[in-house]
Amino acid sequence: MKxxxxxxxxxFAAHGKALARLGCGGVEVRRPDQLSGLGGLIVPGGESTAxxxxxAEGGMDRAIQEFGERGGAIFGTCAxxxxxxxxxxxxxxPGLGLIDVGVERNAYGRQRESFEQAISVPALGNDxxxxxxxxxxxxxxxxxxxEALATVGSDCVLARQGRILxxxxxxxxxxxxxxxxxxxxxxxxxx
Amino acid sequence: METGTLxxxxxxxEMLKGGVIMDVTxxxxxxxxxxxxxxxxxxxxxxxxxxxxxxxxxxxxDPKKIVEIMEMVSIPVMAKVRIGHFVxxxxxxxxxxDYIDESEVLTPADEHNHxxxxxxxxxxxxxxRDLGEALRRIGEGAALIRTKGEAGSGNVAEAVxxxxxxxxxxxxxxxLSPEELMTKAKEMGAPYALVxxxxxxxxxxxxxxxxxxxxxxxxxxxMMQLGAESVFVGSGIFKSExxxxxxxxxxxxxxxxxxxxxxxxxxxxxxxxxxxxxLTRLEEKELLQIRGV
Numbered sequence: 001m002k003x004x005x006x007x008x009x010x011x012f013a014a015h016g017k018a019l020a021r022l023g024c025g026g027v028e029v030r031r032p033d034q035l036s037g038l039g040g041l042i043v044p045g046g047e048s049t050a051x052x053x054x055x056a057e058g059g060m061d062r063a064i065q066e067f068g069e070r071g072g073a074i075f076g077t078c079a080x081x082x083x084x085x086x087x088x089x090x091x092x093x094p095g096l097g098l099i100d101v102g103v104e105r106n107a108y109g110r111q112r113e114s115f116e117q118a119i120s121v122p123a124l125g126n127d128x129x130x131x132x133x134x135x136x137x138x139x140x141x142x143x144x145x146x147e148a149l150a151t152v153g154s155d156c157v158l159a160r161q162g163r164i165l166x167x168x169x170x171x172x173x174x175x176x177x178x179x180x181x182x183x184x185x186x187x188x189x190x191x
Numbered sequence: 192m193e194t195g196t197l198x199x200x201x202x203x204x205e206m207l208k209g210g211v212i213m214d215v216t217x218x219x220x221x222x223x224x225x226x227x228x229x230x231x232x233x234x235x236x237x238x239x240x241x242x243x244x245x246x247x248x249x250x251x252x253d254p255k256k257i258v259e260i261m262e263m264v265s266i267p268v269m270a271k272v273r274i275g276h277f278v279x280x281x282x283x284x285x286x287x288x289d290y291i292d293e294s295e296v297l298t299p300a301d302e303h304n305h306x307x308x309x310x311x312x313x314x315x316x317x318x319x320r321d322l323g324e325a326l327r328r329i330g331e332g333a334a335l336i337r338t339k340g341e342a343g344s345g346n347v348a349e350a351v352x353x354x355x356x357x358x359x360x361x362x363x364x365x366x367l368s369p370e371e372l373m374t375k376a377k378e379m380g381a382p383y384a385l386v387x388x389x390x391x392x393x394x395x396x397x398x399x400x401x402x403x404x405x406x407x408x409x410x411x412x413x414m415m416q417l418g419a420e421s422v423f424v425g426s427g428i429f430k431s432e433x434x435x436x437x438x439x440x441x442x443x444x445x446x447x448x449x450x451x452x453x454x455x456x457x458x459x460x461x462x463x464x465x466x467x468x469x470l471t472r473l474e475e476k477e478l479l480q481i482r483g484v
Contacts, residue, residue, distance in 0.1 A: 007209070008209065008446050009208070009209040009210045009230065009446060010205075010206055010208060010209060010210075011205040011206055011208055012208075012209075013208065014205055030446070030447065030450075045205070045206050046206050046207075046208075046209070046210070046230070047206060047207070047210060047230040047231070047266050047267070049225060049228070049265060049266055050210055050228045050229065050230045050266070050442070053227075053228040053442070054228060054442070054443075054446055057443065078206070079206070090265075091265055105265060106265060109287075110261075110267075110287045110288075110289055111199075111203055111267065111289035111290065111313060111314065112194065112195070112284065112287060112289075112312045112313055113194065114194065114199045114202070114203070115192050115193060115194050115199070116192070116193045116194075116196055116198065116199060117192045117193070132198060132199065132202055134199060134202045134203050134206060135203065135206075135267065135289070170202060173198065173202050173205065
């Protein structure tokens with residue numbers, strides 16, 4: 001089962017390396033037709049304002065929505081989460097509405113407030129997961145169908161709704177492959 | 192909880208990959224850049240072409256102007272300090288700037304030493320003309336390397352030279368035997384541990400972007416095809432005839448850098464680019480790239 005990497009901007013290459021360590025070759029996706037035949041798609045970290053413009057230019061926004069509606073599994077990290085969310089604020093911008101959450105951008109502050117913190121993710125076992133939060137967003141509203149998989153303080157940082165998985169941090173920048181492995185299980189489960 | 196780690200510093204540069212970072216001198220230009228799809232803006236007093244034309248000492252921008260730019264846009268804001276001027280860097284860190292460029296475009300404050308960049312929580316980008324220079328800057332704590340090129344020239348030739356040289360030198364290191372690496376490190380004037388790391392991995396331990404003379408969508412795509420992971424555009428946008436369409440076109444070209452049909456379409460009808468300089472007509476002392484090696 002092939003997994004696409006949205007390769008318009010951002011750290012898609014880091015996601016590709018994370019998949020490769022699990023024995024899965026990622027396919028770079030820059031045009032809507034490149035989504036056909038894929039079981040999953042990763043929307044990487046990057047700058048969400050730039051990514052939004054790039055996905056709108058070539059009709060990729062609609063193509064990703066259709067991919068999700070057809071049952072494709074999607075994993076969004078940081079900016080990827082912002083792209084997939086239903087509402088986005090600070091400042092307000094459109095989202096694809098594929099996961100029923102509200103997101104606040106740059107919610108912890110600027111780069112000097114970026115932080116690393118170990119996160120407890122019960123679904124991945126007892127070992128904490130290395131959380132890398134870079135100018136990170138916060139999930140400020142969780143829809144009734146959305147399951148919170150991890151929290152930092154009172155904030156949900158990892159969530160899932162059906163075949164959509166989102167994180168406010170960057171698992172792709174760590175050697176810990178457990179979240180990518182979990183996403184690949186989601187991809188296979190839909191095949 | 193930890194802040195200011197190297198992983199967070201290089202991590203922000205990872206987020207900027209495949210994007211365009213644009214030089215701006217006003218909040219209005221910053222907004223135009225963000226609307227065009229820039230991944231970050233670089234706040235400065237004058238663009239390099241004007242610094243070159245105006246002469247005198249070029250310094251960090253007025254903090255008031257930098258704050259206006261930070262308030263205007265939601266993308267990361269970078270700003271430049273003079274080489275070795277760690278107090279300008281302290282000021283930018285206090286303002287909350289997201290990345291500091293210790294830049295040869297400004298007049299160096301220290302003829303011999305660069306800033307100890309490990310002393311800061313905010314990440315630094317530095318220019319380099321060759322691999323030794325890149326590894327010296329990384330040894331001092333830089334989290335991102337860019338080619339120096341020749342800023343404000345509108346001529347991409349020097350950026351091409353610097354990118355090719357860095358990449359070729361990395362390939363050369365990978366074929367040396369372990370006992371040759373110390374001598375190579377000595378010749379390059381680079382830290383042995385970093386020379387050894389590059390010999391093992393074939394790449395820099397931090398992202399590698401292009402800068403210096405990029406003025407057209409084709410220039411941006413050229414640097415990306417050569418191996419740059421993102422591009423900085425300095426004078427190329429706001430010294431051109433019609434900045435907004437050119438900014439959008441350079442963003443598209445950087446994303447679709449391997450698709451000539453897209454490059455042809457976005458390059459159409461952009462008006463006059465910035466006037467360029469024939470670099471062979473510049474004297475050695477007029478070059479910005481020889482500062483702070």
